[in-house]
Amino acid sequence: MKKIIATILSxxxxxxxxxxxxxxxxxxxxxxxxxxxxxxxxxxxxNSPIKLNALQTNSCGEAVNIFNNTKTPIAIIWSDTMxxxxxxxxxxxxxxxxxxxxxAVTFASYDVCVSKGIELKxxxxxxxxxxxxxPQISQLSHMNSNNKNIKFKNVxxxxxxxxxxxxxxxxxxxxxxxxxxxxxxxxxxxIDCLYSTGSTKYGQKPLSEFAGKNALSEFKLGMMLFVxxxxxxxxxxxxxSLTNGFISAMDQQNLIxxxxxxxxxxxxxxxxxxxANVQYQ
Amino acid sequence: xxxxxxxxxxIISGVFAGLLPGIPIFLxxxxxxxxxxxxxxxxLIYGIVMNIGxxxxxxxxxLYFRVxxxxxxxxxxxxxxxxxxxxxxxxxxxxxxxxxxxxxxxxALSIWLALYTGILNQLYMPILLxxxxxxxxxxxxxxxxxxxxxxxxxxxxxxxxxxxxxIASNSKGTLPIYYFNNMLALIIIFAMQMIWNKTDAxxxxxxxxKSNISIRNKIxxxxxxSMIGTLFGLIPQLGATISSxxxxxxxxxxxxxxxxxxxxxxxxxxxxxxxxxxxxxxFGVPITATEILLLQQLNTxxxxxxxxxxxxxxxxxxFAMIVSGMIYYVLSVMVxxxxxxxxxxxxxxxxxxxxxxxxxxxxxxxxxxYSFGFIIMHIIIFVPISWLIHRLNLSIITMVIGxxxxxxxxxxxxQVIQIYF
Numbered sequence: 001m002k003k004i005i006a007t008i009l010s011x012x013x014x015x016x017x018x019x020x021x022x023x024x025x026x027x028x029x030x031x032x033x034x035x036x037x038x039x040x041x042x043x044x045x046x047n048s049p050i051k052l053n054a055l056q057t058n059s060c061g062e063a064v065n066i067f068n069n070t071k072t073p074i075a076i077i078w079s080d081t082m083x084x085x086x087x088x089x090x091x092x093x094x095x096x097x098x099x100x101x102x103x104a105v106t107f108a109s110y111d112v113c114v115s116k117g118i119e120l121k122x123x124x125x126x127x128x129x130x131x132x133x134x135p136q137i138s139q140l141s142h143m144n145s146n147n148k149n150i151k152f153k154n155v156x157x158x159x160x161x162x163x164x165x166x167x168x169x170x171x172x173x174x175x176x177x178x179x180x181x182x183x184x185x186x187x188x189x190x191i192d193c194l195y196s197t198g199s200t201k202y203g204q205k206p207l208s209e210f211a212g213k214n215a216l217s218e219f220k221l222g223m224m225l226f227v228x229x230x231x232x233x234x235x236x237x238x239x240x241s242l243t244n245g246f247i248s249a250m251d252q253q254n255l256i257x258x259x260x261x262x263x264x265x266x267x268x269x270x271x272x273x274x275x276a277n278v279q280y281q
Numbered sequence: 282x283x284x285x286x287x288x289x290x291x292i293i294s295g296v297f298a299g300l301l302p303g304i305p306i307f308l309x310x311x312x313x314x315x316x317x318x319x320x321x322x323x324x325l326i327y328g329i330v331m332n333i334g335x336x337x338x339x340x341x342x343x344l345y346f347r348v349x350x351x352x353x354x355x356x357x358x359x360x361x362x363x364x365x366x367x368x369x370x371x372x373x374x375x376x377x378x379x380x381x382x383x384x385x386x387x388x389a390l391s392i393w394l395a396l397y398t399g400i401l402n403q404l405y406m407p408i409l410l411x412x413x414x415x416x417x418x419x420x421x422x423x424x425x426x427x428x429x430x431x432x433x434x435x436x437x438x439x440x441x442x443x444x445x446x447x448i449a450s451n452s453k454g455t456l457p458i459y460y461f462n463n464m465l466a467l468i469i470i471f472a473m474q475m476i477w478n479k480t481d482a483x484x485x486x487x488x489x490x491k492s493n494i495s496i497r498n499k500i501x502x503x504x505x506x507s508m509i510g511t512l513f514g515l516i517p518q519l520g521a522t523i524s525s526x527x528x529x530x531x532x533x534x535x536x537x538x539x540x541x542x543x544x545x546x547x548x549x550x551x552x553x554x555x556x557x558x559x560x561x562x563x564f565g566v567p568i569t570a571t572e573i574l575l576l577q578q579l580n581t582x583x584x585x586x587x588x589x590x591x592x593x594x595x596x597x598x599x600f601a602m603i604v605s606g607m608i609y610y611v612l613s614v615m616v617x618x619x620x621x622x623x624x625x626x627x628x629x630x631x632x633x634x635x636x637x638x639x640x641x642x643x644x645x646x647x648x649x650x651y652s653f654g655f656i657i658m659h660i661i662i663f664v665p666i667s668w669l670i671h672r673l674n675l676s677i678i679t680m681v682i683g684x685x686x687x688x689x690x691x692x693x694x695x696q697v698i699q700i701y702f
Contacts, residue, residue, distance in 0.1 A: 023650060030583035038583060053319065054583035058688075061446055062460040070650050090450035091458060127700055155699040158692065161585070169405040171700065 022227075024052040024075040025067055027060040027082050027093060028133045031159030033108035033178040033255065034077050037223050040249045041104075041242070048241035050234055061091025068096050073230045076100075080222035080274035081133060087278055097271070100226040101235060102262035104242055105270065106255045107220040108178040109198030110134070112143075112207060113191045115170045120148055120194065120210070128152035129163040129175035135216070135280030139176060142216045167191045178221065179204075180254045198256060216280070224262065224270055287323040288330055288601050290316055292608055295334015300342050300624065301475070306335045306554075307570040307681065308471040311464075312637055314578065315644035321584035322594055328575045329558055329598070330605040333385055336521065336551040337609040340377045340543070344370060353521040353550040356529035356543060363539040375496055376540055378613040380503045380548030385606030387507035388514070388555035393599040396562065396589060406564035412697050414560070414568060415690045418517040422570075422678040432679045435670070439683020442466070463684040464577065465645055465656070466663045470680060472638035473667035476631070502541065503548045510552025511559075517568040520557045525550040555602065562589055570681040577685045 024041065026034045038054045045052045052075055057063040060082055067076045078100075082093040114120065128143060130136050140154045155172050157163045160181035167175045168190045175191075179199040185191045186202045195211075196204035197219050208217040227235065242260045250258040259266065290313055298309020310331050317327045339354035343361060357377065364370045395401050423432040441448065442461050449456040506528055513524030529546040537545075560566045565586050567573045579586070588594055627633055646656050670677055682690075 026583070030580070031585070035583055056581050056583055058443075058460070059446055061450070061458065065458075065460055066650065072650060074650065089447070091446060153699065155696055156692075157696070166408075169407070171408050171696075 021051050021053055022073045022075055022230075023055040024077065024225075025055050025057060025063040026077050027063050027079055027085075029131075029159035030054060030056050031161040031181075032131060032133065033160060033180045033221060034079065034223055035159070035161070036178075036180045036253050037077055037106060037225075037250070037255065040253060041225065041246075044245050044249060045238065045241050048237060050230075050238045050241065052238075059089065059091060060085050060093035061089060064091075064093050064095050067100075067226075067228070068092075071229060073227065073234065075103075075225060075227045077223050078226055079133075079224075080270055081135070081277050083274045084135065084278045084280060085133070088281075095226060097267070100228050101230070102267050102270075103225045103227055103235070103239060104246055104258070104260045105222065105224045105262060105266065106250045106258040107198075107222050108180055108255055109196055109220050110176055110207075111179050111182050111193040111197075111199065111202075111204055112195040112210065113164075113167055113175050113177055113182055113186075113193040115167045115173055115191060116189075118173045120146075120150055120174070122148040122150065125151045125153065126173040127155050129155050129157050129166050129172040129177070131160055131163060131176070132156050132158060134176065135219075135277070137281040139216055139280075142211050142214050143176075145214075146211050148210075164191065178254075183254045199254060201254065220256070222270055222273055224267075283318050283320065283323055284326070284597060284601065287317060287327050288605055291327045291330025291601075292334055292605055292612075294327070294331040295605075295609070296338050296612070298331065299335040299338025306332060307574055307678075308474065309335065310571045311468055311471050311574055312641045314464075314574070315468075315641060315648055319582055321579055321582075321586070321588050322597060324575060324578055324584075325589075326598060326601040328571055329555065330601055332554050332558075332571060333381075333551065333602065333605055334609050336547070336554050337378060337381045337613050340381070340547050341374070341613055344373055344377070353525040353546075353554075356525055356546040359529075360539040360543050372496070373540060373543060375614065376499055376544040377547040378610050379496060380499070380506070380544045381551040381613075382606050382610040383500070383503040384507040384510055384548045384550075384552035385555060385609075386603060387504065388511055388552045389599055389602035389606070391511055391556065392559055392562065392602075393595055395559070396595045396598075397592060401563060404563070406560070406566055408693065408697060408700065411564075411566055412693050414517055414566060415686070415693060418568060418686075419682055419690065421517060421519050422676055422682050428674055428676070431673050431675045435675045435679045436683045436687075438666075439680055440687050443684060443687050459658075461662075462651065462655075462659065464574075464581070465642075465651070465659050467574070467681065467684060468641050468645060469659055469663040470667040470670065470677065472641055473664055474671060474677060475634045475638070477668060477671035499541070499544055503544060506545050506548040507552045510549035511556040513549060514553040514556025514559065515568070516553075516557075520553040520569070521550040524553040562586065567686070570678050573681055573685045 024038055026038055028034045030038060042052050042054055057066065063076060067074055076095060078095055085093040128140065130139060136154060136156065140152060143152045152174065157166060160177040163175040163177040164182050164185050166172045168185060179196060179201070182191065182193055186193050193202055193204050195207040195209065197207050197217060206217065208214070211217060227238065230238070239260060246260050247258045294309045294313040298306055310328060317324055336353065340357045343354045343357040344364065364373045419436070423429055423436065443463070446458055446460055449458045509528065510524050513527070514520045516523055525546040528549045529542050532542040532545045557569050558572065560568050561572045561576065567576045642656065646653070670680065
């Protein structure tokens with residue numbers, strides 16, 4: 001009954017009459033790389049039989065709670081930092097892998113960027129904008145072990161795009177932000193990104209050259225799209241709509257190592273990385 | 282089609298929130314919100330169009346029913362006894378509606394020009410100013426009803442709801458983890474306020490008749506106060522109300538007649554209410570309860586305000602503001618007194634209020650993935666809270682800030698501490 005009424009209402013109140021609208025949850029803020037992935041996926045599925053619409057929740061625990069308990073088709077972008085978040089937030093941020101079906105994966109590299117006019121001068125003290133979902137304590141101590149003896153003071157932001165805005169506004173001196181979120185500001189010349197954990201597209205150097213060799217210098221945020229309560233035909237339709245364009249769309253957004261069609265080995269490796277990330281605080 | 286539907290919905294909501302006595306602006310906004318197409322521009326247009334309407338019809342309510350539709354219309358109420366003939370009443374309606382229309386045009390064009398030319402694009406909101414605005418907003422909301430202690434405790438209670446999952450997860454299993462939906466909580470609280478605040482009888486004014494008194498001489502004054510109103514619009518939450526009282530007092534101080542006083546106050550508050558959207562559109566910082574609600578809705582669906590940079594979007598926004606202003610003007614002037622009386626009687630009926638409450642909660646249920654039990658749980662918790670807010674004369678604006686903005690406020694405060702200390 002609810003489905004019938006909801007369908008009738010959706011005919012009246014949404015633009016897409018014939019597509020099946022499915023909510024896609026995020027375990028982090030939509031203002032970071034997960035938001036870019038979700039918006040790109042929504043765009044790619046816009047004209048397909050399965051249309052994914054973004055939905056922000058207040059915490060990873062709430063997103064996972066909705067995903068695990070919903071009886072209707074639903075999707076989520078689950079990142080490989082969520083086992084760590086289960087430890088830190090004491091909420092369950094881990095989805096039920098038995099019922100969830102992985103569809104696609106992509107990774108975000110992180111850049112160390114500076115406000116216009118700021119230089120990484122030796123023996124100085126600088127504010128460092130970081131995202132609350134990143135491993136903050138580990139990242140701060142890692143950055144503080146830099147070869148220029150610069151002391152960083154952590155400033156917490158909700159998502160990568162807020163870090164970029166803060167850099168543009170010169171609220172902070174330095175920021176750690178995903179390359180995907182920083183790209184447009186770099187191109188506009190509003191900020192400079194000096195080091196990266198995986199991108200050289202804008203002339204960034206490897207972060208290890210500044211902060212030393214460490215696993216965090218190679219840190220890339222893994223994001224996997226999972227769905228549940230969908231029929232085999234619906235999953236095929238979704239994969240089909242993503243096959244044509246997901247990898248190139250992610251590449252355009254500076255997201256790397258993207259793939260559609262996840263096998264067991266991919267999933268196991270992803271979960272293993274998520275387990276390994278627990279070591280970071 | 283979507284634009285037409287959204288503007289129509291905004292007008293219905295604006296007329297409703299403006300005419301219904303004692304109902305704050307954002308209640309009208311939230312009750313019709315589930316019907317708005319999930320599109321950032323449509324959500325924004327709905328919010329602005331609705332806000333404009335409340336100012337037109339807030340004064341209508343005061344003039345016809347002698348009950349102000351919203352707080353910025355009290356100056357009209359103070360003067361209403363001076364409009365004791367049908368001709369005077371008609372002139373008062375013509376003046377306030379024309380003033381509101383001119384204010385709408387001036388404020389809408391100012392916003393559009395600023396966005397279109399990009400003249401202010403290099404400006405940014407320093408974090409200290411943002412913190413200052415948030416503090417002002419919180420202080421103003423807590424000072425509503427002059428119940429400072431009660432509102433402070435309400436703010437604390439809201440924070441407990443907002444942070445309940447974190448509190449429960451750290452309670453070592455003594456509290457169950459439960460995720461409240463803030464928007465559903467607000468829909469229930471606001472909707473119930475309509476029932477608790479119900480006005481049983483409307484005292485009606487004289488029937489209006491056409492007047493031959495010229496209003497042309499008042500137009501320069503309307504233009505002047507429209508521009509002044511834009512400045513008042515930058516005051517968090519209370520811009521429209523403060524502007525209305527300030528210019529009313531100024532006109533009274535200058536010993537101007539009743540018509541000048543209400544024209545000045547209604548023109549200024551309309552301009553202020555539209556221009557109050559400016560900080561949100563330019564810097565993404567909400568300064569009124571309606572804007573907080575809108576921003577929450579945009580965030581829920583992952584929308585940013587970047588869409589406003591497109592010139593076609595800016596034109597659609599301008600179009601919606603001007604067209605809705607004109608429609609409100611025509612509705613206010615052309616529709617006769619009997620219609621207002623009938624409409625007023627219908628929307629203040631208990632069955633109408635209850636139907637709207639059920640429709641809003643029902644829409645939320647059908648358009649979201651939440652279970653029936655989840656809705657019932659919220660009703661069980663938030664209906665008594667709504668009653669307490671009514672009984673203890675607390676400010677529901679404080680509730681909006683507490684539930685929707687508290688995380689942002691605390692996060693900004695944390696950033697200020699991390700940067701400067």
